[in-house]
Amino acid sequence: MSEWIQALSPFAGVGLAFALGLLIGVERGWSHRMEPDGSRVAGIRTFALLGLAGGVAGEATARVSPLIGAAILIAAAAALLIGYARAAAKDDLSATTTVVGIITLGLGALAAAGQWTLACVLAALTTLILAQRKRLHEWVEGLSEIELQAIVRFALISLAILPLLPNREFGPMNAWNPREIWMVVVLVSGLSLIGYAASRKLGAERGVLATAAVGAVVSSTAVTAAMAARIRKSDGDTAVLTAGIALASTVMVTRVLVLVALLAPFALAPLALVVVPAGLVGAAYVAWALRHPAASVEGPAPIVRNPFDLGPALMLAALVMVISLAGRWAMQAFGHAGLATVLGISGMVDVDAAIIAMSRLPAGTLSPKLAGLILAAPILANTLVKAGLAYAIARGSAGMRAAAPLVATAVVGLAGVVVLAVAF
Structure with missing residues (x-):
């Protein structure tokens, strides 16, 4: 044979x-x-x-x-x-x-x-x-010159610049990795392009929400930055864009709960008591925005003048650098006793990092209640950072409206922390 x-x-x-x-x-x-x-x-x-x-x-x-x-x-x-x-x-x-x-x-x-x-x-x-x-x-015949330039610039930052950056730590306390920091720029810029394309294909309302839901699986912070940039450069009503920010936050909460269930299940129940009500706030805002007459498809659709805006992406990258350095400093200053502080600071930009750090602790180090409270800190901190990011990028009254659902989410989450700390 x-x-x-x-x-x-x-x-x-x-x-x-x-x-x-x-x-x-x-x-x-x-x-x-x-x-x-x-x-x-x-x-x-x-x-x-x-x-x-x-x-x-x-x-x-x-x-x-x-x-x-x-x-x-x-x-x-x-x-x-x-x-x-x-x-x-x-x-x-x-x-x-x-x-x-x-x-x-x-x-x-x-x-x-x-x-x-x-x-x-x-x-x-x-x-x-x-x-x-x-x-x-x-598709090629339907491209405008601005859209073609956006595609070319995105190819430049993702295919030409990113591979050339060193993938190693440097700077104060070795807090910065050039390739990882530039990946933030690529991610935010890519989400902006995806959102623009989805809006053209699906319409302003469905395109925004589809982009927010899919993009938030990767990074709700990046989605917030991209949506806020579109709010700043849009003409007409932007309620659907704000709903996209709220939806991204809700998806982030869902993703966090799934990750905790897989990596640190002992903290799931107390954490859910805090973040589930907070996540429902974002979902309620999305439902209200879709029913609001000003956010209907028949209303004036937001017009995005530039589908590729590098400014918000660079702003987020700078924020990552600042928070990374602050996190390293807190680690050295507080040690293991300052675990909640360290996780809260690192979670301002990357909630997943806090969850992974929690999963690596020896069994029995923390009680479920304390673990839930510690993990709630970076989630709420991340929500507040996104609120500040939305306000800083969108600016003015539009920025306040963009940040409002995130602030409301954080307030409900803080109330959940109080309930968990006092009643349980």
């Missing part, structure tokens, strides 16, 4: 190469189905054979000679290019089919070399991109 498997093993990679070429060929054949015979550079049969040629080249490279494998790939690619050149001389053709043909050769070679997963994933992505041709063209 093992001899049969060994004998058939070369056919597996080549067979996969043929199948991947056939998959891409089906899409190419369907896309050009209305064209007359003889006008296409390559169709379903050609792509299947190109995949097979790539597989044969890969096997020849491994089992005979790399020169023979290279010769097969070069010959197949040359045939594609010659066919494209002759067809282009008669008509204005897209180079897509020729480029995809060369990619198919490479996928066949990968399959024959045993890189099956990579070959399959790349073939699926290639087919998906080809199948979305009409939608991609419509």
Whole structure:
């Protein structure tokens, strides 16, 4: 049996190469189905054979000679290019089919070399991109110059600047990590772009709330900064944007409870007594905003002049630097006796860090009640910081309205702390 498997093993990679070429060929054949015979550079049969040629080249490279494998790939690619050149001389053709043909050769070679997963994933992505041709063209045609510039700038800060920053601590008390700090900038800017795109696709109301709910799973602070920036640069009513801030806070509370249940379950019940009523305040504000006439879809939609605003992102990054340094100082000044202070300070920006620190304490170090009170501190501190951030970014009366649901949430949470501390 093992001899049969060994004998058939070369056919597996080549067979996969043929199948991947056939998959891409089906899409190419369907896309050009209305064209007359003889006008296409390559169709379903050609792509299947190109995949097979790539597989044969890969096997020849491994089992005979790399020169023979290279010769097969070069010959197949040359045939594609010659066919494209002759067809282009008669008509204005897209180079897509020729480029995809060369990619198919490479996928066949990968399959024959045993890189099956990579070959399959790349073939699926290639087919998906080809199948979305009409939608991609419509999307590009609908872009404004401002939106294009926003995409380019986001690519610059995320793909060019971020990888170049050192991933190590430096500065006073080694409190700052350049890459982690810049990730805050990337996150806030990305959420701003996502929110802008969602508003265009879903409408102002549904787009804002969808962005807030999804983004808050990652960082409710980043969502608050992005929404506040949109409030500052918006014309018309901004109640839905404020509802997005409130919704992000509610999602943060839910995420925290799930994380505590997984990492520090002994603190879940007392913590829930504090944060669940506070989270319901945000949910109530969202429900009120959606029922309020000024926040209806028929009302004037907020107009965002700039979908990419780096200012709030840089402000949040600076806040992270300040809080990180303050947290290191508190750790050295108070030690383990100041656990609540340290967790409260670190939780102003990152509540998850406080929860993880709690989960690493030895069993029995804290009673459930004290653990719940200690974890409530960073959550409420984080809520107040977000309220201050919303006010600082949105500014003026708009900033006060943006911060109002967060302040109300913190007040209810503080009342819960008092009840937990006195009555239980």
